[in-house]
Amino acid sequence: MTHPEPVGRAAEDAERRLLEQIRTGALEPGAKLGGERDLARALGVSRSTVRQALSSMERAGLVRRIPGRTGGTFVAHPKVDRDLSRIVGVPALLRQQGIMAGTRVVSTALVRADETTRAQLHLDEDAYVLEVVRIRLADGTPISLERARLPAGRFPGLLELPLGGSLYELLDAHYGVQPDTAVEHIEVVLAGPDEAALLAVAVSAPLLSITRTTCAADGEPFEHSHDLFRADRTTITVHTRHDRKPRTSP
Template identity: 65%
Template sequence: MRDDGPAVGLPPEPLGPAADDVRRRLLERIRSGDLRGGERLGAERDLAVEYGVSRSTLRQALSALEGQGFLRRTPGRGGGTFVTAAKVSRDLSRIVGLPALLRDQGFFAGTRVLSAAVVAADAVTARALGVAPGAYVHDVVRIRLADGAPISLEHARFPAARFPDLLEQSLGGSIYELLAARYGVEPAEAEEQIEVVEAAGDEAAVLGTAQGAALLAITRTTRDEDGVPLEFSYDLFRADRTAITVRTRGPRGTALSAGAREQASGRVRRPR
């Protein structure tokens, strides 16, 4: 299920019955998906007519929803009132392609392929993929979209010798699903390291955020059921659009396991 957004709290100031009724009706449209994240509302004049209230009453309702985190208002030309985009829950407890993850949460998944090329592996990539330095790897850079808005910048590398014609295939969907269908290779284990970084100018431009904005950087090495590496990637997620979820199991009252300590330090190994 898609997250409804921020928890509903009391408006900063008590609303009259008319303003509260408009607030509730708009909130219902947001929760039902009739108004989607990132969508711009109509002009205040038109909204006031639609809901049968004065513009001052409408502004009270909009201010209440803005205070609760469901709307954001931006001034100036091109500004307006927008529905706050719901966060994508990035579940590190299972290995699944981002399109399936987005669909499971009610988002419309999209992809823009920025580049796809065969390159020589640098030392870091070679070590992660278990190939010789200079060996050929497929280098794929894509923007991932949730409801048409950029959510992540994905830079992934795959051993070219193992997947010789990968770049001739459609790269707009899940590469994990493509590897399974075409090569019979499925991911069974992934180790991911997470850190917070600031968006550089080019990264901010493609992700539609401000330069210096917080991004979640995830460095991932994925292996098959035999423990052979099949992917090495570096993904940048918009921190304002992403929530990280990790599920762990263990007896109550015991010290943290090695895996839990890894998670606490920002490194997560997903079991096979």
């Protein structure tokens, strides 16, 4: 008499086979998996085994489940590692991780600087700033909504330049300005209706809010920005070193 294979082992095998399809590109990011019944038939296992395999993959962030009649189980997009130890534009960040970068420019404007922006950019009370609002795409799907403000007097003609790539690379090429230092503040916020629509997430979905002030080599700040990253598509990395105190002689 033969005994059936333990469900745990069968689920691991089913998960391995699904992961192989994802690795080879047979199942691409965003692809919808079949229902439990169809997957069980295709993999030659029970529905409970499929359910266990999918639960394990969901915990690992490899698939995501959307409830409802139009929902289902989808292959998750890879997460973007936002390394706060380096000052780098989103397009370069994505390229370094093998992710196709894209941009949609939402709006550009010349506006009077508000009190916070004036303080961060060391501007006079009547100063104007250039505001650039863009959606960053990772493999064709929204990853972040960014609103950058820059001193209008320092970057004349900026809004007439192509703004679909890296802003830092553009400023370097046309104005000789490169980022040298930056201060960033991070908090978790919930998506409002407008942010949810632009980032293709549910209302009240968690977002990583990053407020940044960037300075050039001369010490003067040239960018004050506010970025909203999808929390389900982003991880944060920070490299730190221990601040060793000098040893004192006994």
